[in-house]
Amino acid sequence: MRRKLVVANWKMHGSLAQNQQLLDSFKAHLANLKHVDVAICVPYPYLQQAQSTLSGTPIAWGAQNVGKYPVGAYTGEVAASMLKDFGATYVILGHSERSTAYCESAENVAAKFVTAKNAGLTPVLCVGETLQEREAGVMEHVVSEQLDPIIALHGAGIFKNAVISYEPIWAIGTGLSATPEQAQSMHEFIREKIARLDPEAAMSVRIIYGGSVNPLNASKLAAMQDIDGGLIGRCSLNADEFEQICFAAENAAIKH
Numbered sequence: 001m002r003r004k005l006v007v008a009n010w011k012m013h014g015s016l017a018q019n020q021q022l023l024d025s026f027k028a029h030l031a032n033l034k035h036v037d038v039a040i041c042v043p044y045p046y047l048q049q050a051q052s053t054l055s056g057t058p059i060a061w062g063a064q065n066v067g068k069y070p071v072g073a074y075t076g077e078v079a080a081s082m083l084k085d086f087g088a089t090y091v092i093l094g095h096s097e098r099s100t101a102y103c104e105s106a107e108n109v110a111a112k113f114v115t116a117k118n119a120g121l122t123p124v125l126c127v128g129e130t131l132q133e134r135e136a137g138v139m140e141h142v143v144s145e146q147l148d149p150i151i152a153l154h155g156a157g158i159f160k161n162a163v164i165s166y167e168p169i170w171a172i173g174t175g176l177s178a179t180p181e182q183a184q185s186m187h188e189f190i191r192e193k194i195a196r197l198d199p200e201a202a203m204s205v206r207i208i209y210g211g212s213v214n215p216l217n218a219s220k221l222a223a224m225q226d227i228d229g230g231l232i233g234r235c236s237l238n239a240d241e242f243e244q245i246c247f248a249a250e251n252a253a254i255k256h
């Protein structure tokens with residue numbers, strides 16, 4: 001059975017002082033969850049702070065991007081091995097904010113996915129459609145095409161024990177979440193696509209949902225069969241809201 005996973009995506013927010021308050025609260029309130037894995041993905045400079053605060057707790061930490069090459073003359077990039085040096089276990093890849101604002105291509109994301117996996121990190125691959133694509137009814141086609149470069153590079157088996165986050169772009173930061181049924185339907189589509197190629201990978205890949213998850217909608221989303229947790233942006237910057245979302249996932253896991 002897949003364990004639920006709740007990932008905080010702090011994006012480009014935080015300071016040493018603000019982070020410390022959040023991390024201390026998470027440490028105090030989330031360390032006893034039995035059925036949910038929690039990971040906090042921080043901006044690079046705060047990896048050491050996450051490591052020193054969360055070491056020895058069940059709460060994991062990670063980054064929001066990684067360089068596609070293992071080492072070398074790549075100004076401004078950060079290697080997977082460097083993330084490992086700071087105890088990171090997760091890395092968010094292919095977030096739509098990176099493809100829209102930084103022209104990150106699906107092929108680039110595919111290379112990073114394989115680099116992260118080879119380094120022993122757990123990639124959290126973001127996929128999702130725009131509002132126009134949903135209205136045109138082509139959302140499954142769009143998401144499928146986002147998965148294809150990774151499958152082409154390394155086969156569907158690469159998704160074994162990885163994480164895919166379905167993040168409809170229209171739901172990110174807008175307060176307008178996908179309904180549990182819309183999200184479930186896409187998660188099922190993703191799992192079936194992988195299952196046709198590698199049933200074992202399809203069983204183990206955790207497909208989490210991101211896009212305006214909050215304490216009010218978290219329970220219903222987490223209760224859906226193929227929704228294995230959430231990727232949380234705005235509400236991960238509020239200790240109480242993030243913790244409520246983690247407890248909603250815990251309760252959903254107990255009921256399953």
Ligand code: PGA
Nearest residue numbers: 172173211212232233234
């Ligand atoms: P949001 O962000 O929860 O603020 O919508 C989610 C994300 O971008 O990962």
